[in-house]
Amino acid sequence: xxxxxxxxxxxxxxxxxxxxxxxxxxxxxxxxxxxxxxxxxxxxxxxxxxxxxxxxxxxxxxxxxxxxxxxxxxxxxxxxxxxxxxxxxxxxxxxxxxxxxxxxxxxxxxxxxxxxxxxxxxxxxxxxxxxxxxxxxxxxxxxxxxxxxxxxxxxxxxxxxxxxxxxxxxxxxxxxxxxxxxxxxxxxxxxxxxxxxxxxxxxxxxxxxxxxxxxxxxxxxxxxxxxxxxxxxxxxxxxxxxxxxxxxxxxxxxxxxxxxxxxxxxxxxxxxxxxxxxxxxxxxxxxxxxxxxxxxxxxxxxxxxxxxxxxxxxxxxxxxxxxxxxxxx
Numbered sequence: 001x002x003x004x005x006x007x008x009x010x011x012x013x014x015x016x017x018x019x020x021x022x023x024x025x026x027x028x029x030x031x032x033x034x035x036x037x038x039x040x041x042x043x044x045x046x047x048x049x050x051x052x053x054x055x056x057x058x059x060x061x062x063x064x065x066x067x068x069x070x071x072x073x074x075x076x077x078x079x080x081x082x083x084x085x086x087x088x089x090x091x092x093x094x095x096x097x098x099x100x101x102x103x104x105x106x107x108x109x110x111x112x113x114x115x116x117x118x119x120x121x122x123x124x125x126x127x128x129x130x131x132x133x134x135x136x137x138x139x140x141x142x143x144x145x146x147x148x149x150x151x152x153x154x155x156x157x158x159x160x161x162x163x164x165x166x167x168x169x170x171x172x173x174x175x176x177x178x179x180x181x182x183x184x185x186x187x188x189x190x191x192x193x194x195x196x197x198x199x200x201x202x203x204x205x206x207x208x209x210x211x212x213x214x215x216x217x218x219x220x221x222x223x224x225x226x227x228x229x230x231x232x233x234x235x236x237x238x239x240x241x242x243x244x245x246x247x248x249x250x251x252x253x254x255x256x257x258x259x260x261x262x263x264x265x266x267x268x269x270x271x272x273x274x275x276x277x278x279x280x281x282x283x284x285x286x287x288x289x290x291x292x293x294x295x296x297x298x299x300x301x302x303x304x305x306x307x308x309x310x311x312x313x314x315x316x317x318x319x320x321x322x323x324x325x326x327x328x329x
Contacts, residue, residue, distance in 0.1 A: 168243025
């Protein structure tokens, strides 16, 4: 076997879904999602309507955007807890800069540039200085979230620009624009992970970073790019959320960080790195969004919905550990 073929074959062995074996993890998740939809359709009034389906798709779009970019990062052995705070600051920057006279799309560009800066900071601290990514991104989450609160005084700021608000409220062929944007990101990431050398490097780096270094893979560069992509996805998600609401709140996305992490892990991405699927993450996002929607239609308290998300996250991590144990055997 040649040196050039080693990372490719190593990555092929590491790529996988929710469970190893003949039964695809994505199909297992999809089957569970179908059962969930059928159950709510039977027992929940007004659930099985096109309007409600489009509402679910629109509401999960900004969460799905962050989870999509977080998936390859965790596959490569990284972690980003600051993404929801970046989303909050992104919306705030767009609102404040536009109110100060900036053209709306220039304000959006500034918010995306902020995302690039946060991603570079996370990447440099985690890769070059080799600090624990959990601590690094927890710190940047506090810094970025605090900056959003300082800039607004904790108040909501309006963003009323028709061309901008259309991104969050418009429809194409009856499908919400946020859902179309989210799906486009998943298609693009799935192609990169499955059909490019960079995608193979992502799995190889997460599976065994030391071995990846020994065979000449640019481990730090791969992780750096993924940190930037993750932070930019947060900035895009914040813009989408501000466009949907017509306003920007500094902590609007922060309560959804747990949902983002839960979706990635529930979708089959291993916390140990080296294994995962963006399609699994997408189905997990839909599962969590549909679960919240169905519980809301059944007048279940939002407090119990928080409990449900926490239980799902614990179960997802537990299954991940069981899977790793079985693989080790």
